[in-house]
Amino acid sequence: MxxxxxxxxxxxxxxxxxxxxxxxxxxxxxxxxxxxxxxxxxxxxxxxxxxxxxxxxxxxxxxxxxxxxxxxxxxxxxxxxxxxxxxxxxxxxxxxxxxxxxxxxxxxxxxxxxxxxxxxxxxxxxxxxxxxxxxxxxxxxxxxxxxxxxxxxxxIAASQVDNVNAGVMGVGMSHRVESAALVPFIADLLDREGMFIRNGSCALMMAYAASGRLIGYFEPHINPWDCMAGIVLMREAGGWCNGFLDAPNVLEDGAPILVAGPKVADVLSEMTGVK
Structure with missing residues (x-):
């Protein structure tokens, strides 16, 4: 930093x-x-x-x-x-x-x-x-x-919960990727007694994650204008973000996004396959 x-x-x-x-x-x-x-x-x-x-x-x-x-x-x-x-x-x-x-x-x-x-x-x-x-x-x-x-x-500060069943996870999806990019994660989350929401705005859910209202946010593919502000917010709020900005041609092509509270970042990274 x-x-x-x-x-x-x-x-x-x-x-x-x-x-x-x-x-x-x-x-x-x-x-x-x-x-x-x-x-x-x-x-x-x-x-x-x-x-x-x-x-x-x-x-x-x-x-x-x-x-x-x-x-x-x-x-x-x-x-x-x-x-x-x-x-x-x-x-x-x-x-x-x-x-x-x-x-x-x-x-x-x-x-x-x-x-x-x-x-x-x-x-x-x-x-x-x-x-x-x-x-x-x-x-x-x-x-x-x-x-x-x-x-x-x-x-504001990112969530400090240490289990994915201790809060609500934000998720997003577009038709740029197949349903298989998201459905296994949701099934795994539910099997772990977790819960999720999708409110129609990636940026808003990332803001909620930065403020600790959500434990994190995941979307298999996202464009930079949807998530760039949320990345700064999450980082400055003490949360974790995957290497979105390191993805090749990210401004043109987008990439997966995962942000999370620091104590559930590792398990959510493992569940989504996003590093």
């Missing part, structure tokens, strides 16, 4: 990281206000399907990402972006903002509150800032490298 922080500081300076962190907090809250305005009139939105009918996008997703990019660029014009809706735009420095404007769009368009705005900052190959904002509950989960993790300014 110390080596990663030193490398990031050498790349852009600790003051630059702190300035981006504070600015991004304001930007994410503004994006939340825009998203909530759309959510309150969701029946009026034009909704499009992607490759799978359950993978949807609305004008809200596109507008919220545009707001985030515009507001960050106003203060840090040389930074780059990787967003779910607008793709990648490399900047003039080592900073890359990774954006999911609405994680849980299917929930959003079906009037369920389990959706969030997820924004992370990478400097080179290191994730250094993670923000997940849940507008319905007005909860902002925030973390910056070496500074710990908070929700609405109050410190």
């Amino acid at each position: 110390a080596e990663a922080k030193d490398a990031v500081t050498a790349a852009i300076g600790s003051g630059d990281i702190a300035a981006r962190f504070e600015h991004a907090i304001a930007v994410v809250r503004e994006a939340g206000r825009v998203a909530m305005d759309y959510y309150r009139r969701v029946d009026e939105l034009v909704v499009e399907s992607k490759a799978n009918p359950l993978d949807v996008v609305s004008i809200a997703d596109k507008e919220v990402e545009a707001v985030i990019r515009r507001e960050i660029a106003a203060k840090f014009p040389d930074d780059g972006y990787l967003g779910e809706e607008m793709g990648i735009d490399r900047g003039k420095n080592d900073c890359l903002w990774v954006i999911d404007p609405i994680d849980g769009t299917a929930c959003f368009v079906n009037k369920m509150p389990t959706w969030v705005i997820s924004v992370a900052l990478m400097v080179g190959n290191e994730a250094v800032i993670g923000l997940i904002y849940e507008p319905n509950g007005d909860e902002l989960f925030a973390a910056c490298i070496g500074k710990g993790a908070t929700v609405n300014g109050k410190p």
Whole structure:
């Protein structure tokens, strides 16, 4: 951790990281206000399907990402972006903002509150800032490298339970992989008298894991914009994360994600086969 922080500081300076962190907090809250305005009139939105009918996008997703990019660029014009809706735009420095404007769009368009705005900052190959904002509950989960993790300014910590049956596990799934990538893990978890939830938003469940509400989160394949902020949160909250960022071509291709409280990390890694 110390080596990663030193490398990031050498790349852009600790003051630059702190300035981006504070600015991004304001930007994410503004994006939340825009998203909530759309959510309150969701029946009026034009909704499009992607490759799978359950993978949807609305004008809200596109507008919220545009707001985030515009507001960050106003203060840090040389930074780059990787967003779910607008793709990648490399900047003039080592900073890359990774954006999911609405994680849980299917929930959003079906009037369920389990959706969030997820924004992370990478400097080179290191994730250094993670923000997940849940507008319905007005909860902002925030973390910056070496500074710990908070929700609405109050410190949070990953779960300290030492058995998978002592808490609830978050799981996610997409049609990019076959059911066999997840079903054996769920069967094993249930056989161990554990329990799981899937609420439609990977980022929200990762935020819940970082705050100790869940013992962990597993998804066999995930895109970087869905989980990058959650990785920073979990790490800064004292939890464990697999080597997602070490996967080849991870920004383009994604990879499996597993985060966990430190005392169940080994057993969950063994159960999922994710290291």
